[in-house]
Amino acid sequence: MFASAAVVIVLLCSCLSHPTFGQECPSRQEIQGSLKQVQKLLSAHEASYLQSLRNLKKKINLLQSNTGKQTARANNTCTKLDAPLKGRKLGKSHSVGHEVHFLCDPGFELVGSESRICQDSLTWSGQQPTCRDINECASSPCLNGGMCVDxxxxxxxxCAKGWAGTTCQSPVPTFFVTTTNASAATSTVNAAAATTLPAATAGPFVRPSRCTIVQGTTHCTCEPGYTISGRDSNTCTDIDECELFHNGQTGRLCLHACVNTPGGYRCSCPAGYNVTRDGRSCKDIDECASRQNNCTKDQMCINTYGGFQCVRVDCPKIPNATYVKTSTMRCERNPCPLDNKACSQAPNSFSYHYLAVVSNLSAPRVMFRVSALRQMGDTLRFSLLGGRLARRHFTVQRSDRLTGELMLVSPVQGPATLEAEVEMSELERRVQLGRYITKVTMFVSPYDF
Incomplete structure (x- = not known):
């Protein structure tokens, strides 16, 4: 364009300088008009050139600041994530839409995002998690003034003086019965040596005391877990720790049930639980992992607190639409004919999820999240389906642009089974593009542990 303007100027100048050459020169008015057009053309190109330079500088700066992101984008993957210290990472794919999970070693708890998704922007959702040492002393497990060492x-x-046991739960009796013998002769004899008195015999909850005479004074003691019975210094009776420490300030001896034994006690747990290593708490038995269940091959075993459930996922039957099972917990709709509007309005998929929780779980609390990998259309909606019972215990709220959360709004006394359905709808200018139903079933244990 600049070359064309230069040619026009040269021809005009040549015509003005050599009018005798015989060529037909334009009039002065035409020449002035042409020069104005050339001037405008040059000004427009100059402005366009300067704007192009500014845009080029911006693009260069953007490329320099996003070198790492552009490299990742060229591979269509997110940057590599490291496993947290004292933990591990599950998942090797860093492509868009893929998820990476994090776990901590025994004795450590996860702080941060349990899972992260590689997003369309080639950045990871959530925050990088860390593994924090679990403070086993936080629940104050040591009783009766005992000091806990994590x-x-x-x-x-x-344990403090006078107490023993794994959690300082058993008192160590230090009872003494002193009897003074007024006989000087006896005192003289016993001054030289101590004599052990004969012990009484009794059952497991009654034991003989251990008595000695030193310089005319009788001292009687009992084994740990026993105490002197009344005025009879020769008999020791069992201490009922379950009754003595039933509602102490330091808490119960046992998480579930306490059983008194001769000289001590033991904790018991309900069916479906085992006593933990500390002897006080209860740990759920995973009947599904240990194959202690009677679920058939076409059923799926769901471990619950204190038991298990056998469930079977069958795809729903909806008029004008057919569904096929694509996984053990997901059904998807077959493609619809173009002229079948009723089919296109049916849900695109049904997902089934099962949760096991303890009784009287504190609320409000997030129970489940439903997310879209990428948004189709201009609107994404989340809603709670179901009757009055579901709405009494649950609600649905938005956590970010692509995620909805199923919230438990009130505690539930077990045993109970609750169901909730979360609908995710995609719309474009208020026209429905797709519907996705997530069915969540919550099994509530009879116990709060």
């Missing part, structure tokens, strides 16, 4: 995946108790 260790890796366990704890130990340094």
């Amino acid at each position: 260790e890796v995946n366990q704890f130990s108790c340094v």
Whole structure:
């Protein structure tokens, strides 16, 4: 364009300088008009050139600041994530839409995002998690003034004087019965040596005391877990720790049930639980992992607190639409004919999820999240389906642009089974593009542990 303007100027100048050459020159008015057009053309090109330079500088700066992101984008993957210290990472793919999960070693708890998704912007959702040492002493497991020492995946108790046991739960009796013998002769005899008195015999909850005479004074003691019975210094009776410490300030001896034994006690757990290593708490038995269940091959075993459930996922039957099972917990709709509007309005998919929770779980609390990998259309809606019972215990709220959360709004006393359905709808200018139903079933244990 600049070359064309230069040619026009040269021809005009040549015509003005050599009018005798015989060529037909334009009039002065035409020449002035042409020069104005050339001037405008040059000004427009100059402005366009300067704007192009500014845009080029911006693009260069953007490329320099996003070198790492552009490299990742060229591979269509997110940057590599490291496993947290004292933990591990599950998932090797860093492509868009893929998810990476994080777990901590025993004795450590996860702080941060349990899972992260590689987003369309080639950045990871959530925050990089860390593994924090679990403070086993946080629940104050040591009783009766005992000092707790936190260790890796366990704890130990340094008991105060007069107490013993894993959690300082058993008193160590220091009862003495003193009897003075007024006989001077006896005192003289016993001054030289101590004599052990004969012990009484009794059952497991009654034991003989251990008595000695030193310089005319009788001292009687009992084994740990026993105490002197009334005025009879020769008999020791069992201490009922379950009754003595049933509602103490330091808490119950046992999480579930306490059973008194000769000289001590033991904790018991309901069916479906085992007593933990500390002897006080209860740990759920995973009947599904240990194959202690009677679920058939066409059923899926769901472990619950204190038991298990056998479930079978069958695809729903909806008029004008057919569904096929694509996984053990998902059904998808077959493609619809172009002229079948009723089919296109049916849900695109049904997903089934099962949760096991304890009784009287504190609320409000997030129970489940439903997310879209990428948004289709201009609107994404989340809503709660179901009757009055579902709305009494649940609600649905938005956590970000692509995620909805199923919230438990009130505690539930077990045993109970609750169901909730979360609908995710995609719309474009208020026209429905797709519907996705997530059915969540919550099994509530009879116990709060």
